[in-house]
Amino acid sequence: MWNKNRITNLLGIDYPIFQGPFGGGLSSVELTTTVSKLGGLGGYGAYTLSPQEIYDADQQIKSITDKPYNLNLWVNDHDIINQEHTENQYQKAVEIFKPYYDRLNIEVPPLPPSFESRFQNQLQVVFDIKPKVFSFMFGLLDQDIIERLKSQGTIVVGNATTVDEAIALENIGVDVIVASGFESGGHRPSFLEKAELSTMGTFTLIQLIKDKIKTPLVAAGGIANGRGIAAAMTLGAEAVQIGTAFLATEESGALPFHKEFLFSEASKYTTLSRAYTGRLGRGITTEITRELLTATDQILPFPLQTTFIAPMRKAALEQKKHELVFFWSGQIAPILKHKRASTLMKSLIEEANELMG
Helix, strand or coil: CCCCCCHHHHHHCCEEEEECCCCCCCCCCHHHHHHCCCCCCEEECCCCCHHHHHHHHHHHHHEEEEEEEEEEECCCCCCCCCCHHHHHHHHHHHHHHHHHHCCCCCCCCCCCCCCCCHHHHHHHHHHHHHEEEEEECCCCCCHHHHHHHHHHCEEEEECCCCCHHHHHHHHHCEEEEECCCCCCCCCCCCEEEEEHHCCCCCCHHHHHCCCCCCEEEECCCCCCCCHHHHHHHHHHCCEEEECCCHCCCCCCCCEEEEEEEEHCHHCEEEEECCCCCCCCCEEEEEEEHCCCCCCCCCCCCCHHHHHHHHHHHHHHHHCCHHHCCCEECCHHHHHHHCCCCCHHHHHHHHHHHHHHH
């Protein structure tokens, strides 16, 4: 059976379908639990949350279902070098973003306060709540951390955008590797090279990684229906991770207009940009991403760029100037059909059953 393999056996799920763990408030308890209750692996992105918020979300999820879900954090949660560099980048950012602030009739914000990494405190909560599945991005964990997680019964999942990253993840002993193709919406979770040098398509990436490692693989990027599942598993994946299709559902934490955009003609065009957060990510092409496509050296380091942009994004949404907003999306958005997570999940299973028996 197509839905029985090393990953489904390891995780105790019925179907090898992962829901992408969105950060920045886009994940929701309702979406996560819906996918898990229907036999997949719900995902909850927690990199922006405090330890208490992570604990509370875990308690909410576990109060609704005893099925496993994937809790996701970012190992490297900032790109700040030093204060002098930040101040220099702020002056450059003011220069290129001031015209947009002027169009919205709002003041350019001051230099954002510095940012202290939260990962170690967040990781302690993972040890406390003992999730069935823990995934991490943007880096590697020490092997002793991996061993401690495994000893408490947590399955550990790493994210790779290149073959070298997949090999590095296998060497530290992760249980499963998500191979993230550049078709994916949201941030590129590269960690060995700059993200601009890690832009391989999902189906090429799966085949190249499969040839080099033995760890079970999850294909992520450009998958939104049963045909995509069948293709990925034919090429060597043992599960798929689906992001944009679940982001577009009523249950996700995305804004209503964001979801409308994902079902609109605008979704045919996406761009990889650093303009909105300081890290490379894919979203729907708008005026601002077209104009700032090459401005990669004129923005603040992540996540200070997100803080700097926040007033502009808020004003643009309030004034309905959506050409100045970057909405996360993968390249597969134009084929989206389902607006409820349960309907999407059932359709994925039915289509995969028809194609793979």
